[in-house]
Amino acid sequence: MEIPGTLIEILAKANYVAVLTGAGISAESGIKTFRDPDGLWAKFNPMELASIDGFMSNPQRVWEWYQYRRDIINKAVPNPGHLALVEFEKIFPKFTLITQNVDRLHQRAGSTNVIELHGNIIENHCFSCKEPYFGETDLPGGEVPRCPKCGGMIRPSVVWFGEMLPIEALNQAEEAAMECDVFFSIGTSAEVYPAANLPYIAKRSGAVLVEVNPNPTVLSPYVDFRIAESSAIGLPNLVRLLKQKKGLE
Ligand code: APR
Numbered sequence: 247m248e249i250p251g252t253l254i255e256i257l258a259k260a261n262y263v264a265v266l267t268g269a270g271i272s273a274e275s276g277i278k279t280f281r282d283p284d285g286l287w288a289k290f291n292p293m294e295l296a297s298i299d300g301f302m303s304n305p306q307r308v309w310e311w312y313q314y315r316r317d318i319i320n321k322a323v324p325n326p327g328h329l330a331l332v333e334f335e336k337i338f339p340k341f342t343l344i345t346q347n348v349d350r351l352h353q354r355a356g357s358t359n360v361i362e363l364h365g366n367i368i369e370n371h372c373f374s375c376k377e378p379y380f381g382e383t384d385l386p387g388g389e390v391p392r393c394p395k396c397g398g399m400i401r402p403s404v405v406w407f408g409e410m411l412p413i414e415a416l417n418q419a420e421e422a423a424m425e426c427d428v429f430f431s432i433g434t435s436a437e438v439y440p441a442a443n444l445p446y447i448a449k450r451s452g453a454v455l456v457e458v459n460p461n462p463t464v465l466s467p468y469v470d471f472r473i474a475e476s477s478a479i480g481l482p483n484l485v486r487l488l489k490q491k492k493g494l495e
């Protein structure tokens with residue numbers, strides 16, 4: 247797909263670029279998204295597996311589901327879309343990467359200072375006393391590990407439906423949306439708040455809004471540019487054109 251020259255012109259002059267990513271950027275790393283036809287929520291009930299009530303009513307089922315997802319994520323590798331955002335960090339004078347993803351593929355690709363709005367699936371903590379947990383996670387029979395400090399149940403350090411997002415992360419993300427010159431919404435259905443607010447905050451604050459997604463979303467009518475293809479193809483193309491424009495290649 248042709249990337250508009252006007253977008254390259256704007257990016258060549260941009261001082262501050264902010265990016266919000268969703269599950270779509272990890273799709274080409276073999277990690278299922280949530281709302282695509284073959285996504286996780288087509289097979290599993292999010293309220294049973296990604297909520298406090300779900301964990302309280304059947305902690306072992308939730309624990310096993312996260313172990314299953316962790317196993318897939320640990321085997322996954324960053325794709326060219328993740329790597330292109332590492333280049334973004336080098337090209338733009340100021341850059342903020344905000345993600346809804348919990349897989350830490352951005353960090354494994356080499357992105358630094360990633361704002362994680364929904365926590366991460368790699369770490370665990372105690373459901374009762376919040377103490378970080380570094381003990382064994384693969385217990386016989388899929389048993390839920392217990393906190394050595396208080397005996398409480400151990401849970402993954404992701405943000406579940408109905409839980410507050412980490413306030414510091416959300417404040418930093420909103421600040422980036424308000425101050426950036428260009429805001430990218432990449433690989434997200436833009437349906438889950440408060441993350442889905444960010445592109446609108448950016449637009450209202452005068453940023454150029456760019457969406458990278460092979461499918462249209464609720465955000466699409468509001469964006470200035472749509473790159474309607476996989477982020478694993480669109481983002482490396484954009485980096486190549488931008489480097490040519492800026493004489494970096
Ligand atoms: N490149 C870019 N985008 C893609 C690709 C791809 N290769 N493949 C799919 N997509 C797009 C889909 O078109 C869809 O719009 O990625 C988006 C994924 O949307 P969701 O599955 O809703 O994922 P996301 O937006 O990240 O969900 C937000 O919802 O369930 C909660 O906490 C969970 O963080 C998640 C939040």
Ligand code: ZN
Binds near residue numbers: 373374376394
């Ligand atoms: Zn505890």
